[in-house]
Amino acid sequence: MTTSYDPEAIAAATLDATRHNLFIGGIWQPAANGASFAVNNPATNMPIAMVPDGGATETTAAVEAAAQALPEWAATPAPARAAVLRRAAALMLERQETLATIMTLEQGKPLSEARGEIAYAASFLTWFAGEAERIYGMTIPATQAHKRLLVLRQPVGICALITPWNFPSAMITRKLGPALAAGCTVVVKPAEQTPLSALELAHIFQAAGLPPGCFNLITCQNPDAFADVIFNDERVRKVSFTGSTEVGKLLIRASATTIKRLSLELGGNAPFIVFADADLDAAVQGAIASKFRNTGQTCVCANRIFVAQAIYAAFAERFSAAVAALPVGNGLAPTTAIGPLIDAQARAKVERHISDALEHGAELLTGGGPAHEAGAGHFWQPTVLSAAHGAMLIAREETFGPVAPLIPFYDEASVLHQANATPYGLAAYVYTRDLARVWRVAEGLEYGIIGINDPIPSTAQAPFGGLKQSGFGREGGPSGIHEYLEEKYVSLGLE
Numbered sequence: 001m002t003t004s005y006d007p008e009a010i011a012a013a014t015l016d017a018t019r020h021n022l023f024i025g026g027i028w029q030p031a032a033n034g035a036s037f038a039v040n041n042p043a044t045n046m047p048i049a050m051v052p053d054g055g056a057t058e059t060t061a062a063v064e065a066a067a068q069a070l071p072e073w074a075a076t077p078a079p080a081r082a083a084v085l086r087r088a089a090a091l092m093l094e095r096q097e098t099l100a101t102i103m104t105l106e107q108g109k110p111l112s113e114a115r116g117e118i119a120y121a122a123s124f125l126t127w128f129a130g131e132a133e134r135i136y137g138m139t140i141p142a143t144q145a146h147k148r149l150l151v152l153r154q155p156v157g158i159c160a161l162i163t164p165w166n167f168p169s170a171m172i173t174r175k176l177g178p179a180l181a182a183g184c185t186v187v188v189k190p191a192e193q194t195p196l197s198a199l200e201l202a203h204i205f206q207a208a209g210l211p212p213g214c215f216n217l218i219t220c221q222n223p224d225a226f227a228d229v230i231f232n233d234e235r236v237r238k239v240s241f242t243g244s245t246e247v248g249k250l251l252i253r254a255s256a257t258t259i260k261r262l263s264l265e266l267g268g269n270a271p272f273i274v275f276a277d278a279d280l281d282a283a284v285q286g287a288i289a290s291k292f293r294n295t296g297q298t299c300v301c302a303n304r305i306f307v308a309q310a311i312y313a314a315f316a317e318r319f320s321a322a323v324a325a326l327p328v329g330n331g332l333a334p335t336t337a338i339g340p341l342i343d344a345q346a347r348a349k350v351e352r353h354i355s356d357a358l359e360h361g362a363e364l365l366t367g368g369g370p371a372h373e374a375g376a377g378h379f380w381q382p383t384v385l386s387a388a389h390g391a392m393l394i395a396r397e398e399t400f401g402p403v404a405p406l407i408p409f410y411d412e413a414s415v416l417h418q419a420n421a422t423p424y425g426l427a428a429y430v431y432t433r434d435l436a437r438v439w440r441v442a443e444g445l446e447y448g449i450i451g452i453n454d455p456i457p458s459t460a461q462a463p464f465g466g467l468k469q470s471g472f473g474r475e476g477g478p479s480g481i482h483e484y485l486e487e488k489y490v491s492l493g494l495e
């Protein structure tokens with residue numbers, strides 16, 4: 001394949017093997033036994049870097065380093081903690097182009113989306129720098145005249161942050177920002193597919209002046225040894241995880257041993273509902289933005305697109321024509337809108353969902369197969385299926401790929417019922433111009449995040465998190481920092 005850019009030359013010019021080590025107690029180091037594993041570029045299916053394969057020894061050392069750093073960081077005045085976060089955010093933005101290129105190389109998303117993610121990731125640091133300065137306590141009027149009732153807010157302690165591959169920077173800073181702002185110290189384990197962006201973040205925090213041991217980073221291929229140490233060590237007070245509901249359930253069980261606080265941002269099955277009174281062009285563009293962001297690999301991507309029967313044919317025609325025009329390719333190419341899927345397993349799931357839907361009566365409007373012409377990676381044609389229904393796998397499970405099933409509906413009550421008929425409750429989208437309906441559906445949808453005429457509601461200022469089996473806890477927004485704070489009640493007798 002000929003390209004106007006050369007992925008190998010870009011990788012050689014951007015990646016620096018000397019930056020790829022474990023970061024423990026402020027010291028960059030290899031795994032004690034020298035083990036390492038390869039990071040692949042999902043667009044070429046070729047290795048681009050080797051990173052250390054940390055295990056129990058390194059994780060234990062990281063917890064020890066976090067424990068040593070904790071008293072001083074927790075006692076550091078909030079404005080000083082905030083200043084470190086602001087410096088780190090500024091350094092991220094200064095290095096935006098390099099960080100975005102590294103992200104595209106290891107994750108595959110189009111460079112324009114990677115640039116956007118770096119800005120999004122930095123915004124969590126800025127937002128939580130502000131929140132650090134607003135960790136207010138409380139006084140409560142007592143019933144007895146000689147008593148004063150106080151509420152203090154203090155850092156939870158050492159936190160383990162386990163992050164996914166689909167947003168290699170932002171899902172770290174959305175946890176790391178509030179943890180450090182609150183005065184906690186952390187041990188981070190990034191996804192094995194995307195450790196390079198995490199390593200760059202650790203370099204940035206070191207350059208921003210974060211004291212050694214506050215941010216420790218363990219890259220590893222198999223999470224079991226890491227999880228074993230984390231869940232059995234009493235000093236680790238909290239675990240924050242973004243990933244599948246299946247793994248979330250395992251972590252809930254594991255957390256029982258030492259009763260850890262958990263924040264879990266798990267799977268979704270987002271409905272995207274287009275009512276007959278919607279602005280059709282905006283709904284088509286919104287559905288594309290929500291469904292095909294990051295090649296359909298976000299927890300909040302539209303998974304089921306419900307369209308009112310009265311506008312179904314018009315929507316299906318415009319939507320499938322626009323989807324068919326989305327360019328698939330290496331994320332480094334400036335024209336690419338759809339990058340590769342992360343791996344063969346992801347592609348197999350997409351394939352399974354499409355064949356199940358076709359077997360159960362769906363009609364293929366565009367796409368439907370691998371996009372081999374885009375390269376050796378796991379590329380898939382952006383796909384639209386018509387006449388989908390709730391019994392299909394594609395409507396029951398999160399596809400996490402570039403496939404949009406259209407489901408016709410007849411009335412508001414039935415679409416609300418169908419939208420809520422899932423164990424998941426992360427994000428939902430509604431397109432309508434009827435204000436009374438806006439209130440009814442916003443109140444009726446059992447979801448933690450609702451975008452009304454807004455396909456991308458995520459932002460650092462707003463709470464992000466799910467209901468039901470999509471998890472618990474909120475990241476971002478004014479409540480985000482409370483996930484990392486303990487509330488301590490003090491009763492003060494004055495006699």
Ligand code: SIN
Nearest residue numbers: 166167298299300458
């Ligand atoms: C996710 O996929 O979990 C994150 C998406 C977002 O922050 O919008």
